[in-house]
Amino acid sequence: MTTFQSSLEFAQQLDQSDPLASFRNKFHLPNKDGKERVYFLGNSLGLQPKSTTYFIEKILHQWEEEGVESFFAKDEPWMNYHHKLVQPLSIIVGSLPHEISVMNQLTVNIHLMLVSFYRPEGRRNKILVESKAFPSDQYALKSYIRHLGLNPDDVLVEIPFDINGTACSHEEIAKQIQKHKEELALIFLSGVQYYNGQLFDMQGIAKAAKEAGAMVGFDLAHAVGNVAMKLHEWDIDFACWCSYKYLNGGPGTIGGVFVHEKHHHSHLNRLEGWWGVKESERFLMKDDFISSSNATSWQLSTPPLLLFACLNASLEIFMEAGWDQLVAKQQKMKAWTDFLLSGMEQSFFSRITPIERGCQISLQFKKSGKEVYERIVEKGFMVDWREPDVIRFAPVPLYNSYVEVWQFIHCLKEVVNEVSLNN
Ligand SMILES: Cc1ncc(COP(=O)(O)O)c(C=O)c1O
Structure with missing residues (x-):
């Protein structure tokens, strides 16, 4: 000290x-x-690494020189680019590399995760959320609940702010989980709250969620690259994030998801696309979806290499530091x-x-x-x-x-x- x-x-x-x-x-x-100027806005948009231009230009150069063959080029094939990103990200979020998929943007990923992890059954249909969650999370939750033919007012349980009306105490969260334990299908909270900056006790919440028989997921927009986490060890079911805040990936850049490996072979509902197919089968163009059996099974589309390059520039700095x-x-x-x-x-x-x-x-x-x-x-x-x-x-x-x-x-x-x- x-x-x-x-x-x-x-x-x-x-x-x-x-x-x-x-x-x-x-x-x-x-x-x-x-x-x-003094920049204290890494919680909003992280600064641009000087090396970002180099990494983008590298992709542009490959594209210029080799066109589509860049995916399988001898030198740094685009097919392997995802592996480069998940390695450092797994250190940052405390997961296994194959529990991460770098894909889409945050709100899209929240929707995709809800498809898999919100499975209301009878009375067990409630979702526990913090009050005043980031608006996009609220819109995603409410619209998805309506999409299932349910009423958000019946489903969402909000944890009230109780320390001077500004934060959710751990006691209050535990109390709410206990109170609704027979009805909870999912607990979906921020890792770090965007407005008041509160760090939630993700480990404790995950433990309580398991005891209540509910799935647990986190929006890590304000947590990733900011605080230490152990998503795998804490037995969190899923998490999703954007990479433009503490990860310095650039405005609107590619986001990411964590899906615990215990779900990789389970029969969860999932929206699927060809980039979720096992790598060795992806270009065989089969009619049936053969899952990659890891978090990339949730990936739908061809990866945006230019955005990967932006994120890579920053992650290399994280690993060097x-x-x-x-x-x-x-x-x-x-x-x-x-x-x-x-x-x-x-x-x-x-x-x-x-x-x-x-x-x-x-x-x-x-x-x-x-x-x-x-x-x-x-x-x-x-x-x-x-x-x-x-x-x-x-x-x-x-x-x-x-x-x-x-x-x-x-x-x-x-x-x-x-x-x-x-x-
Ligand atoms: C906590 C939180 N959730 C969701 C979002 C929405 O992210 P996106 O615009 O990448 O979908 C943000 C954006 O800042 C956020 O801070």
Whole structure:
């Protein structure tokens, strides 16, 4: 445990002794009028690795030189590209490589996972979700429930926020699972909640889900590449994510799913396409679907190689830095941010992010939040505003520094003072 001091010099020392400090140079850092800006929006869209262009150009070059034969080229065949991605991803999410399929985008993947893992039977037809889940998750759930001829109001059980109305406590989640244990078909929650930044106890939830006889899945949009997980060991049935936040895969890039290997040979309902066929049979063009018997059985279409290339650029950086090292830096940066924030007088805002979190912190303003946000942005900090009253910011270990965190909290203090004097 480091004992922190709140000075700029101390922040500089933290950067000097940071073994990952140089990784920041591997990214394009946003700037305005030639002045570098502090980017705390990795929770929204991760920064572009400088190597992304190289990896995209490589695909373009293969396409140019060899056309469709690039799929089976001697040098780096496109057929093998998926394997390259699942290896690092399996380290990041704590799974076996064949439990991952890199495919589609998140909302599409939620639908595909619901087809397989939401199997209402009689009374056991309820889905436990957090209240105020990301809107796309809510739309996916409700539309899929309606598609099955059921009524979302009868099926969805929302876990209320119960710590000052801002987070779901573990006790409340356990209570809800216990209360509905005879009726639960599925528990579908965030790994890290997008609005308040709360990290859910995925292991504990998975255990309780098993005891209740329900399937359990997670939306890992805000968790993947952010927090350490052990999806396989925790016996989670499925998970899905997007890769444009902490994974730095680029805007709208390819997402991913985890399907626990115990389901690879089971007779789950599944929507199928030719890319889910066993690799050795895929081009035999048979009428019957011969499953690849791993998570890629859920993959429908030809993979978008250009998006694979974007993700690959970033994953190579993750592996070079080392996932354990990144998690260690994330923990230290988190403690550093919490330490600096805890010294702040919080009559103007309250922190709605519990201690269990990833990189993100959300501050809820009692008044003038938008004004505070706008002034902070003017001063060169890129954070985000979530209606109606929240500023979110996320220092990430790959490209943020301890000094940037110090500068931001310092600026926040100044701006809050200025705004409160004017109000
Ligand atoms: C928690 C969560 N779920 C779902 C989505 C929707 O993702 P997509 O637009 O890739 O379908 C997002 C997007 O930011 C998200 O944060």
